Structures are given as C-alpha cells and as structure tokens.
Amino acid sequence: MAAEFKKAFISVPKRSQLLRCSSKRIIILTALSLSLFSFFTFPRWLQLSQLLSYRQLSFLDNPAQSAPLPPLKFKRDGTFQLSIFSDLHFGENAWESWGPRQDVESIRVINTVLDTEPATDLVVLNGDLITGENVFRHNGSEYVDVIAQALSARGVTWGSAYGNHDSDRNLSPTEMFEREKGYRGSRTGRMVSGEEGEVGVTNYYLPVWSWDGKRVEMVLWFFDSRGGFRFQEEVGRENWVHPKVVGWFRETNERLKREYGGRRVPGLGFVHIPTTAFLEVQEEAGVGGRKRPGINADVPVSRQGGGWCDDGTDGEGCEYGGQDRDFMEAVMETEGLVGLFVGHDHGDTWCSDYAKKERKVFLCFGQHTGYGGYGNWIRGSRQVGVSVEGLDLGEMDTWVRLENGKVVGKVRLNPTYGGDEYENVEDEKTHLPVDGESADTVEE
Numbered sequence: 448m449a450a451e452f453k454k455a456f457i458s459v460p461k462r463s464q465l466l467r468c469s470s471k472r473i474i475i476l477t478a479l480s481l482s483l484f485s486f487f488t489f490p491r492w493l494q495l496s497q498l499l500s501y502r503q504l505s506f507l508d509n510p511a512q513s514a515p516l517p518p519l520k521f522k523r524d525g526t527f528q529l530s531i532f533s534d535l536h537f538g539e540n541a542w543e544s545w546g547p548r549q550d551v552e553s554i555r556v557i558n559t560v561l562d563t564e565p566a567t568d569l570v571v572l573n574g575d576l577i578t579g580e581n582v583f584r585h586n587g588s589e590y591v592d593v594i595a596q597a598l599s600a601r602g603v604t605w606g607s608a609y610g611n612h613d614s615d616r617n618l619s620p621t622e623m624f625e626r627e628k629g630y631r632g633s634r635t636g637r638m639v640s641g642e643e644g645e646v647g648v649t650n651y652y653l654p655v656w657s658w659d660g661k662r663v664e665m666v667l668w669f670f671d672s673r674g675g676f677r678f679q680e681e682v683g684r685e686n687w688v689h690p691k692v693v694g695w696f697r698e699t700n701e702r703l704k705r706e707y708g709g710r711r712v713p714g715l716g717f718v719h720i721p722t723t724a725f726l727e728v729q730e731e732a733g734v735g736g737r738k739r740p741g742i743n744a745d746v747p748v749s750r751q752g753g754g755w756c757d758d759g760t761d762g763e764g765c766e767y768g769g770q771d772r773d774f775m776e777a778v779m780e781t782e783g784l785v786g787l788f789v790g791h792d793h794g795d796t797w798c799s800d801y802a803k804k805e806r807k808v809f810l811c812f813g814q815h816t817g818y819g820g821y822g823n824w825i826r827g828s829r830q831v832g833v834s835v836e837g838l839d840l841g842e843m844d845t846w847v848r849l850e851n852g853k854v855v856g857k858v859r860l861n862p863t864y865g866g867d868e869y870e871n872v873e874d875e876k877t878h879l880p881v882d883g884e885s886a887d888t889v890e891e
C-alpha cells in the first residue's frame with residue numbers, strides 16, 4: 448500500500464528527465480552563485496555591508512582591516528546634518544588633576560551632543576583639537592587618539608580643520624594628521640602639497656552626494672588658517688590661509704564646476720580663525736541681539752592677519768597686515784559657497800549675513816566645545832542642517848546644542864536673515880565641577 452502510494456504521488460523520473468533536471472539545476476545554481484558573488488563584490492553592496500557593520504567599534508578601530516569609507520551622502524529625505532566641535536583644547540596640564548579632568552568633561556560634551564543629535568551625518572572638528580603649548584613632545588599628538596576613539600565609538604565620521612594651537616614646539620600638525628588617518632572614521636584630507644609651516648595641513652574638500660549617489664549636491668571645504676608656532680621652532684606661523692591654498696581653492700572650484708556639467712554646487716567652508724569679514728559684521732551689523740542671536744563677548748574678533756605687518760613680518764606694533772583679503776575675496780567670488788564657519792573666539796557664537804556686490808554669504812561662529820581653552824561660556828556644538836532644496840535657495844538651518852541638552856540660537860539662514868527676530872541667546876557659563884559635583888550650569 449505504501450509503495451503504491453509512493454508510486455502514485457511521487458513520480459520517479461526517467462534517466463533523460465533526470466539529466467534535464469540537473470542541467471536546469473546547474474543553471475539555477477550558477478545564476479545564484481553569480482548573483483551572490485556580485486552581491487559581495489559590487490561596490491554599492493559592498494558599501495551597504497560596510498555600513499551595517501559600521502556601528503561596531505572594533506571594525507572602525509582597526510585601520511589594517513578597513514576599506515575606504517563610503518562617500519558622504521544626503522539622507523533619503525534630502526537632508527544632511529553637521530555637528531561642529533570647535534576648540535576642544537585637549538591635553539592641558541597633564542601634570543595637574545584639572546587638566547585630565549577637563550578632557551573627561553570634553554568627552555562628556557561630545558557624547559551629550561551626539562546623543563541628542565542622532566541625525567548627525569558628519570562631525571567637523573573646527574580647530575584647536577589640542578592645546579599644543581601644554582603637551583609633551585613624546586605623546587602630544589596622542590590626544591588625537593582620545594578624540595578619534597570617542598568619535599569612532601559613536602560610529603560617526605569626521606573631518607578636521609586644524610587651528611593655531613594644533614602646531615607648537617612640541618606638537619606637529621603633520622603628526623596629528625598621520626595619527627588621525629589611522630582611524631577609518633577620519634575624512635580629513637591634505638590636498639595642497641607643502642610644508643606644514645608654509646601651507647598648513649588640512650586643506651581639502653569633501654563632496655556630498657545625493658542619497659542615490661547620482662550626483663554631488665554639496666561640497667565641504669576645509670582650510671588651514673595656520674597660526675601658533677612652528678613645530679620644534681620658536682617661530683610664529685603666519686595666521687591666515689596661505690595664498691597657494693587660495694589659488695587651489697579657486698582652481699578646484701572651477702574644475703569641479705566643469706566636472707559637474709557647469710552646475711554651481713552649493714558649498715560650506717570651515718576654517719579655524721575668522722576673517723576680517725567677521726570683524727566687519729561685529730562692528731556694523733549688530734550681532735548678538737534678537738536678529739543675529741548668539742553670545743558676543745569676544746570684542747573685537749581676533750582675525751586672520753591680526754598681529755602681523757603688511758610686509759609679512761610678525762611685527763610689534765602692527766595690528767593687522769591684510770593677508771586674509773585674498774581668501775575672503777575668493778570666498779565671495781565662489782558662487783555657490785553659502786556659509787563660512789569658524790571657531791577661535793570662544794566668546795562669540797553668532798551667525799551673520801555678509802553681503803558684497805550682490806553676493807551674500809553667512810558667517811557663523813561655533814560654540815566652544817572643549818573644557819580646555821580660555822573662557823567659561825557654556826559648552827556645546829553648532830549644528831548645521833541643510834537640505835538639497837534649501838541649499839538651492841541659499842538657505843540652511845542652524846542651532847547650538849548645549850552640553851545640558853538644550854537648544855539655543857535656532858535660526859534659518861535665508862534671504863531675510865538679519866531682518867527676522869529670534870529668541871535671544873543668554874550668556875550662560877559653566878564651570879569644571881569639583882570632586883563629584885555635576886557640571887550644572889551656574890550663574891556667572
């Protein structure tokens with residue numbers, strides 16, 4: 448009975464049928480393995496599989512295992528968000544307890560900001576990562592690892608623009624760069640060749656692609672405004688963007704325009720030391736009020752070319768040598784550049800509009816992020832939220848996420864900015880907590 452049942456319902460194939468069947472099977476198996484093969488080798492899928500494992504620190508941490516980072520992309524909804532960490536100033540007075548304690552607080556600020564801004568697509572380290580004059584020759588650049596590990600642990604990627612404190616007798620910015628490049632999450636580049644004492648290090652751009660990877664929708668420009676002192680020398684470094692870098696910026700911008708089919712691709716710029724344009728708007732535009740909210744406690748703005756003579760000597764008695772004019776002209780002539788973001792002045796946190804000959808650019812300070820460096824203004828991070836559509840209209844959103852989790856100075860940088868009114872930003876202060884105390888905001 449059982450045998451008959453089998454015969455009736457399970458037909459035993461003839462030899463010829465068997466052959467046909469197995470050749471079909473071979474075709475199917477081949478197709479399957481081919482598609483599996485291409486799944487793992489086709490670059491886009493490869494990127495996807497990287498992204499999936501990206502959250503794992505071990506994967507990020509081991510440069511030996513790492514493939515290049517996938518390109519930056521807008522989210523599917525057409526937005527992109529940046530968290531700017533300015534003036535972290537790691538590495539102060541390692542021989543005293545307050546120095547290392549400051550660094551612990553700075554890491555806390557980084558974590559709070561990234562906890563409360565989970566949409567962050569890129570972190571920008573906008574200069575003075577380390578306080579160069581306070582570190583030892585034998586391990587000064589290792590504070591880069593402290594920062595890189597904190598960011599890698601969060602699975603974020605970053606790009607740096609070094610500041611004046613990132614170069615000193617005991618600290619080489621080239622060495623910092625090399626350490627940074629040991630981490631897969633670092634997108635920091637060095638596209639202009641030359642000595643660190645001459646052109647600086649962090650001069651580069653990063654394209655940001657549409658979510659589908661079809662075209663570049665934004666270019667992020669990073670400039671090294673140098674300053675501080677030359678590594679292993681008691682010689683001051685010029686504190687402006689080197690003319691060679693300005694030339695590279697102009698040329699590259701033209702080349703990219705040609706490459707992108709004559710399209711003017713919107714851009715954002717990052718540089719540590721403000722240009723004279725920041726001083727001009729501080730003197731004339733009325734910054735820090737309801738129209739251009741933010742703290743305005745560092746007056747006057749400390750600018751590029753400040754303290755230098757116009758003959759290029761680091762002279763006594765010279766207030767300003769005018770060396771940043773060329774850079775600022777290039778910024779204003781570069782159609783498409785929407786905003787310039789700086790740090791350096793810890794007590795200035797506003798954004799202003801800046802117009803010249805029909806061209807308008809937004810100039811923004813960050814928020815002092817680190818517990819190192821001068822001043823006790825409340826720590827935080829400038830956030831920039833852009834969208835493909837908004838950039839097309841020359842608009843973007845920005846706000847400051849504070850270390851206490853609150854948001855202040857939320858504005859829309861658009862054609863009416865400077866006329867619209869926003870909530871005022873309080874001049875809040877925080878202090879380094881003593882033994883077991885929490886880092887609450889305190890009154891001045």
Ligand SMILES: *[C@@H]1O[C@H](CO)[C@@H](O)[C@H](O)[C@H]1NC(C)=O
Nearest residue numbers: 541542583586587589590593
């Ligand atoms: C560098 O060395 C000093 C002592 O020589 C130490 O106190 C400090 O923690 C070290 N810094 C780093 C980043 O390892």
